[in-house]
Amino acid sequence: LLAVCPMHVKESMYFSVDVPMVLACVVALWLAVEAVESDRPRLLWAAGLVGGLAAGTKYPAAVLAVPLTVAWGLGRMQAPWPFGHLVACGALMIAAFAVSTPIILTHPGALAAQMKILSGRLAVPHEGVDLGPGWLYHATVSLPDGLTWPVLVSGVAGLLVWGRRGTGLVLASYLVVFYLTFARSHTVLQRYALPHAPVLCLFAARAGLALAGALDARAGRGGRALGWALIAALAAVPALRSLDYVEFLARED
Numbered sequence: 001l002l003a004v005c006p007m008h009v010k011e012s013m014y015f016s017v018d019v020p021m022v023l024a025c026v027v028a029l030w031l032a033v034e035a036v037e038s039d040r041p042r043l044l045w046a047a048g049l050v051g052g053l054a055a056g057t058k059y060p061a062a063v064l065a066v067p068l069t070v071a072w073g074l075g076r077m078q079a080p081w082p083f084g085h086l087v088a089c090g091a092l093m094i095a096a097f098a099v100s101t102p103i104i105l106t107h108p109g110a111l112a113a114q115m116k117i118l119s120g121r122l123a124v125p126h127e128g129v130d131l132g133p134g135w136l137y138h139a140t141v142s143l144p145d146g147l148t149w150p151v152l153v154s155g156v157a158g159l160l161v162w163g164r165r166g167t168g169l170v171l172a173s174y175l176v177v178f179y180l181t182f183a184r185s186h187t188v189l190q191r192y193a194l195p196h197a198p199v200l201c202l203f204a205a206r207a208g209l210a211l212a213g214a215l216d217a218r219a220g221r222g223g224r225a226l227g228w229a230l231i232a233a234l235a236a237v238p239a240l241r242s243l244d245y246v247e248f249l250a251r252e253d
Helices: 006-012 019-039 044-059 059-078 083-099 109-123 135-145 149-162 168-181 191-251
Strands: none
Touching: 006 019, 006 135, 006 191, 019 059, 019 168, 019 191, 044 135, 044 191, 059 083, 059 135, 059 168, 109 149, 135 149, 135 191, 149 168, 149 191
16 A cells, blocks of 8 residues: 555655655564564664664654654563663664764754754745644645545554554554644645555555455455455555556656
């Protein structure tokens, strides 16, 4: 689903930091989830390292500290993980951020100054066009257009079912904190919603497979065929939208 996600396809065509940041976020989340599911707490260290590189790529990825902390909490509940693992994760995240953003070492006040400037820019509409606050615009425009409604609805359904327990909490906390990061912003570029795409696509796929399995169990071969047809349709809608966009860009001016 992510491979044909219109928003991801579009942003991948441009030389910007958003796609590499999202890649690093996905790797960090995968390591955190794997750490909990395999009971290998040192994978959380690696997640912190990659999370620091993500934040060095683009500052908002610093919110990865929240889902990584959630992962440590889950690990501590199922097989008491020492607090030192969370400390090591945090230390590696900070170290990776510092190495990938050396200006904070050479000019300590630069980060605070940059964050102040960024906050000021986000508080005003982009190029004077006020499209409303980020929490509303991204929910009603950026995500439906960037994922397509079928994927978004399936993703939210999957989030509500599987995001409330187990390692789904790690992914759900990531979605929530990233969404809140731009909730009050009046600069509402679609790429600001891009970090949500991989996790929502994952939850959408989970929901699609669960529906296909339920239909298979209740209606036999016919149900199985219908279930896989629904999954194919779920992927076809964003794929066709992406192809339309690519075709549009290929037209001569």
